[in-house]
Amino acid sequence: MFNFRCALCILFFTFLLDKVDLLENGMARAPPMGWMSWGYYMCAARCEAGDDKCLDEKLILSVADAFYEEGYQEAGYEYIIIDDCWSEKKRDENGRLVADKRRFPRGMKFIADYIHSKGLKFGMYTNIADITCMQYPGSLKHMEIDAKTFAEWGVDYLKVDGCFVSEDILNKAYIQLGQHLNDTGRPMVYSCSWPYYIEFIHRKTPNYSLISKYCNLWRNYHDVQTSWLSVAAIARFYGRRYRELAPHHGPGHWNDPDMLIFGTGVLTRSQSRVQLALMAMLSAPILLSCNMKMITPYEKEILQNLDLIAIAQDPLGIMAEPHEFESTSGTATIWLKPHLPMKGDQYLSYTFAVINMENEEATGMIQLDQFPLNATDGYTVMNVFTGEYFLNVSLSDAIEVKVPGQDVAMLTLYPL
Ligand SMILES: *[C@@H]1O[C@H](CO)[C@@H](O)[C@H](O)[C@H]1NC(C)=O
Ligand SMILES: *[C@@H]1O[C@H](CO)[C@@H](O)[C@H](O)[C@H]1NC(C)=O
Numbered sequence: 199m200f201n202f203r204c205a206l207c208i209l210f211f212t213f214l215l216d217k218v219d220l221l222e223n224g225m226a227r228a229p230p231m232g233w234m235s236w237g238y239y240m241c242a243a244r245c246e247a248g249d250d251k252c253l254d255e256k257l258i259l260s261v262a263d264a265f266y267e268e269g270y271q272e273a274g275y276e277y278i279i280i281d282d283c284w285s286e287k288k289r290d291e292n293g294r295l296v297a298d299k300r301r302f303p304r305g306m307k308f309i310a311d312y313i314h315s316k317g318l319k320f321g322m323y324t325n326i327a328d329i330t331c332m333q334y335p336g337s338l339k340h341m342e343i344d345a346k347t348f349a350e351w352g353v354d355y356l357k358v359d360g361c362f363v364s365e366d367i368l369n370k371a372y373i374q375l376g377q378h379l380n381d382t383g384r385p386m387v388y389s390c391s392w393p394y395y396i397e398f399i400h401r402k403t404p405n406y407s408l409i410s411k412y413c414n415l416w417r418n419y420h421d422v423q424t425s426w427l428s429v430a431a432i433a434r435f436y437g438r439r440y441r442e443l444a445p446h447h448g449p450g451h452w453n454d455p456d457m458l459i460f461g462t463g464v465l466t467r468s469q470s471r472v473q474l475a476l477m478a479m480l481s482a483p484i485l486l487s488c489n490m491k492m493i494t495p496y497e498k499e500i501l502q503n504l505d506l507i508a509i510a511q512d513p514l515g516i517m518a519e520p521h522e523f524e525s526t527s528g529t530a531t532i533w534l535k536p537h538l539p540m541k542g543d544q545y546l547s548y549t550f551a552v553i554n555m556e557n558e559e560a561t562g563m564i565q566l567d568q569f570p571l572n573a574t575d576g577y578t579v580m581n582v583f584t585g586e587y588f589l590n591v592s593l594s595d596a597i598e599v600k601v602p603g604q605d606v607a608m609l610t611l612y613p614l
C-alpha cells in the first residue's frame with residue numbers, strides 16, 4: 199500500500215512539475231490546421247471592382263465552404279483566421295472594435311456562426327500596440343474590452359501581432375492580454391508574435407521558457423513571402439535553431455514557421471512537397487493562405503494525404519531534428535521525427551525526410567545504426583508521398599536515397 203501511494207504521489211508530482219510552466223488552456227493539443235488571410239491577401243481592404251484580392255465576408259465564407267465541401271475538414275483543416283485590416287478605423291462610442299461595415303456588413307458574429315455551423319473554428323487578429331501593423335485600432339489600452347468582444351463574437355483563435363511597441367511592452371502585454379482572454383472563460387488558441395519582435399526588431403534573445411508559459415504558439419521568424427527563396431530561408435532558420443527551439447515545442451505550445459504558399463502558383467510540384475514535408479516534420483501549424491479555387495489538384499492531393507497529416511498531427515508533437523545527409527553526390531539534410539504508432543510501449547515509428555534545397559540531385563545512404571532506432575524486429579518502410587510499402591529493414595541496414603534538386607524523400611519506418 200505504501201509503495202503504491204508513493205508511486206502515485208511521485209506521478210502526481212512529476213505531472214505538476216511538467217505542467218506548471220506551460221500555458222494549459224486545453225487548446226492546440228495538436229498544431230492548428232486551417233487557413234489565414236495574410237500570406238496571400240495581405241491587407242486587401244480596398245476591394246475595388248475587378249480586384250482579385252479582397253478581404254471580405256464573401257472570401258471568408260468561401261473558405262468555410264471549400265473546407266466543408268472539398269474534403270479539407272475531414273483531413274483536419276479547421277481554423278479560418280482573419281488577419282489584419284478587418285475593422286473600421288475607429289472604435290464605436292463604447293470603445294469596442296467594429297468590423298469594416300462595407301466588407302463585413304453582417305459583422306463578425308455572423309461569420310463566426312456560419313463557420314461554426316459547418317463544424318469549423320474561427321480566428322481573428324489584433325496587435326498589442328495602440329494600432330495594428332496596418333494602422334487599424336490595436337488592443338494595448340483596450341485589452342479587457344477587446345478580449346470580451348472576441349469572446350462574444352465566438353472567436354476560437356487569436357493571432358496577436360507585436361508591431362510598434364518596446365521590448366518592455368512586448369514582455370508585459372502578451373502576458374496581460376493572455377490573462378484577459380482567460381478571464382472571458384472562452385477557450386481561444388493564443389498565437390503570439392512575441393519572439394519574432396524580440397529577436398528581429400529589438401535584437402534581443404527571446405526567452406522561450408517565458409513565452410511558452412503564456413502562448414499556445416508563437417512566430418519565431420519573418421513572414422513567409424510567396425517565393426521558394428522564402429520557403430528555403432524558413433527551412434534554414436529552423437535547421438540552425440533546432441537546439442534552442444525544440445525543447446519548448448509540444449502539445450499546447452508550438453513554434454510557428456508561418457503559412458504554406460500553396461495555391462499561389464509559385465511552387466513546382468517538388469517544391470510543394472518540400473514545404474509541406476517540412477511543416478509536417480516540424481510538427482508545425484499547417485495554415486493555407488490562398489484563394490481555395492487556385493489550389494491545384496496535385497496540391498490538394500498532398501494536402502489531403504492522410505499518412506502525411508497523421509505525421510504532422512502526431513499526438514507526441516515532436517519537432518524533427520536535422521542531421522547531415524552523408525551523400526556521395528549533392529547535399530541534403532535528413533530531418534528525423536519519432537512518432538506514433540508505438541509497438542508494445544517500446545518501439546516508436548520514425549519518419550526520415552531527406553530535404554534537398556539545392557538544384558543538383560543528392561544521393562547517399564541512411565545508415566540506420568547512426569540513429570536512435572531500436573526495434574529489434576526491424577521496420578517496414580513506407581514512401582509517404584506514394585503510400586507504397588517498398589522495403590523492410592533491420593537495424594544494421596542502410597537505405598539508399600536519391601533526391602532530385604528541390605525535392606524531398608519522405609520515408610516512414612513502422613516497427614515490425
Ligand atoms: C484559464 O487558466 C486556467 C489556469 O491555467 C486554465 O485551467 C483554464 O482552462 C483557462 N481558461 C480559459 C478559458 O482559457
Ligand atoms: C526566462 O523566463 C523564465 C520563466 O519565467 C525565468 O525563470 C528565467 O529567469 C528567464 N530567463 C532570463 C534569461 O531572463
Ligand SMILES: *[C@@H]1O[C@H](CO)[C@@H](O)[C@H](O)[C@H]1NC(C)=O
Nearest residue numbers: 543544545546570571572573
Ligand atoms: C526504444 O526507444 C524508445 C524511444 O526512445 C524507448 O522509450 C525504449 O525504452 C527503447 N526500448 C528499448 C528496448 O531499448
Ligand SMILES: *[C@@H]1O[C@H](CO)[C@@H](O)[C@H](O)[C@H]1NC(C)=O
Nearest residue numbers: 577578579587588589590614
Ligand atoms: C515486410 O514484412 C511483413 C511482415 O513480415 C510482410 O508482410 C511484408 O510483405 C514485407 N514487406 C516487404 C516490402 O518486404
